[in-house]
Amino acid sequence: MAYSDKVIDHYTNPRNVGTLDKSQNSVGTGLVGAPECGDVMRLQIQVDSNNVITDAKFKTFGCGSAIASSSLATEWLKGKSIDDAMKIDNMDIVEELALPPVKIHCSVLAEDAIKAAINDYRVKNGLEAFEVAKSHH
Amino acid sequence: MNLPIYLDNNATTPMDPRVLEAMLPYFNAKFGNAASRNHAFGWAAEEGVDYAREQVAQLIGANEKEIIFTSGATESDNLAIKGVFEMYKDKGNHIITCVTEHKAVLDACKHVEKLGGSVTYLPVKSDGLIDLTELEAAVTEKTILIAIMYGNNEIGVIQPVKEISAIAHKHGALFMTDATQAVGKIPVDVNADGIDLMAFSGHKMYGPKGVGALYVRRKNPRVKVTAQIDGGGHERGMRSGTLNVPGIVGLGKAAELCRLEMNEEAIRLSALRDKLQASLTVLEESYVNGNVEHRLPHVANISFKYVEGEGLMMAMKDLAVSSGSACTSASLEPSYVLKSLGLSDDLAHSSIRYGLGRFTTEEEVDYAIEQTKKAVNHLRDLSPLWEMFKEGIDLDTVEWAEH
Ligand SMILES: Cc1ncc(COP(=O)(O)O)c(C=O)c1O
Ligand code: FES
Numbered sequence: 001m002a003y004s005d006k007v008i009d010h011y012t013n014p015r016n017v018g019t020l021d022k023s024q025n026s027v028g029t030g031l032v033g034a035p036e037c038g039d040v041m042r043l044q045i046q047v048d049s050n051n052v053i054t055d056a057k058f059k060t061f062g063c064g065s066a067i068a069s070s071s072l073a074t075e076w077l078k079g080k081s082i083d084d085a086m087k088i089d090n091m092d093i094v095e096e097l098a099l100p101p102v103k104i105h106c107s108v109l110a111e112d113a114i115k116a117a118i119n120d121y122r123v124k125n126g127l128e129a130f131e132v133a134k135s136h137h
Numbered sequence: 138m139n140l141p142i143y144l145d146n147n148a149t150t151p152m153d154p155r156v157l158e159a160m161l162p163y164f165n166a167k168f169g170n171a172a173s174r175n176h177a178f179g180w181a182a183e184e185g186v187d188y189a190r191e192q193v194a195q196l197i198g199a200n201e202k203e204i205i206f207t208s209g210a211t212e213s214d215n216l217a218i219k220g221v222f223e224m225y226k227d228k229g230n231h232i233i234t235c236v237t238e239h240k241a242v243l244d245a246c247k248h249v250e251k252l253g254g255s256v257t258y259l260p261v262k263s264d265g266l267i268d269l270t271e272l273e274a275a276v277t278e279k280t281i282l283i284a285i286m287y288g289n290n291e292i293g294v295i296q297p298v299k300e301i302s303a304i305a306h307k308h309g310a311l312f313m314t315d316a317t318q319a320v321g322k323i324p325v326d327v328n329a330d331g332i333d334l335m336a337f338s339g340h341k342m343y344g345p346k347g348v349g350a351l352y353v354r355r356k357n358p359r360v361k362v363t364a365q366i367d368g369g370g371h372e373r374g375m376r377s378g379t380l381n382v383p384g385i386v387g388l389g390k391a392a393e394l395c396r397l398e399m400n401e402e403a404i405r406l407s408a409l410r411d412k413l414q415a416s417l418t419v420l421e422e423s424y425v426n427g428n429v430e431h432r433l434p435h436v437a438n439i440s441f442k443y444v445e446g447e448g449l450m451m452a453m454k455d456l457a458v459s460s461g462s463a464c465t466s467a468s469l470e471p472s473y474v475l476k477s478l479g480l481s482d483d484l485a486h487s488s489i490r491y492g493l494g495r496f497t498t499e500e501e502v503d504y505a506i507e508q509t510k511k512a513v514n515h516l517r518d519l520s521p522l523w524e525m526f527k528e529g530i531d532l533d534t535v536e537w538a539e540h
Contacts, residue, residue, distance in 0.1 A: 003451065011448075011451060014519060017519055019524065031521065031538070032538045033538065034537030034538070035481075035482065035483035035522060036481070036482035036483060037482070038445055038446075038447075038462055038471065038482070038486035040521055040522055041521070059519055059520060059521040059524060060519060061444065061445050061519075061520045061521060061522045062445050062448060063447040063448050063451070063462070064447065064451035066445075066448070067448055067519060116538070
């Protein structure tokens, strides 16, 4: 299977690889997937007092599409409000990266990671976690 | 050096140009049907087939009458297993095989189970070899066939075929082996090894695709299989269908070249493979899968922990290799062969198979070493698992959000 140019681009020059200090209250961390499944994604956001995401970082163990999906997600997250970030749908990622059907779950993982990071941030700051519709796997 | 570099010779091999040359006349000038007994066109084709049959027989120490040409190892495996079951089912209905066999063997066994056969799937030890005591313990009065592969296609381990055939014969069962990965790579002798039936394929030994053979012993004992394809009664009634003359001629030539060159080739390739393996296992947390002493000379299967195989293959875009990662398979399951060694899923996901071949050069191997090292390091920089490992976090204690 050939990869789309966008997947290759994100994969070869991944944006925003790295680690934020998870002990800080302004940082939300989402760790999703499992080594046994062959994919683990860690996505982190730094949120300012206006609920705007000022920075995002990721590290991913997974296939090229999973790495590209998380790289793209960090790009999209920066500058978005928490509310807008919650609206990112895995199908937006699929479309942007032209992922084939067998790679849709890699984008689902990215969406899960975004939501997990946001909820981690919310819980840390005494807010209630958003409901996340589970079950796409 | 041309890129990309082909290091997937267990999947298929490029055809040797000398094989192509031998085949060409049989596409046009000598196009006859080998079964046409009454004219020169038929005779020319038949002569090509007869000669190829001798070339193939010589490679494996067989008599040419014992070679049944087929469309490849998949068909040979099917013919051997289903054909033996049908032929001998009055004697017994039990077959013993092992869990790391190729799907062609496993699925043919599944088919036999539907027909009333009973099949034991032996596990393998962590090095990929079967346990001979377990094998013998699995034999019953009803055992008619033991089917254990010669060399494994994913990890290259070589099963103790002589000992296995001795156990089979001691108990009056036949011994069949899928030797697709071994024939033409290491010395295989049907008499010295005690083989009653053996499947192999042209395209794994620098011959063409779509042609293979089943060796069926004719003496001590005389073995028969029930045909699975009915028709004109070709190949001593065991495999009907107009012979694929160019393919068979190519298989013959490939067999001859292997017979003449494989010893030297094995020495050269195992030196290159060892260099590759030694250079790559210098990387932290890398592990060789399968027994390294009883192994085909040209294969190394290595897991690079904390990086995922498909991602790794993508980073090594100038290398054509294969991975046991689930992400490369439609089923989203990692390699069943690696899992049956007891490898954890994450190590199975992290594996790369390097398969060297006749046309692999040292320069290419050096390049592969560099590419792999670079890719593994790049991906570890991206890997949350690597970071956790480096921080001393035991990944088994993490609660994963499995999906
Ligand atoms: C061990 C083994 N058996 C059988 C086969 C199938 O061979 P063929 O492609 O000739 O049908 C292969 C090749 O993938 C193999 O490696
Ligand atoms: S992470 Fe396995 S297919 Fe993408």
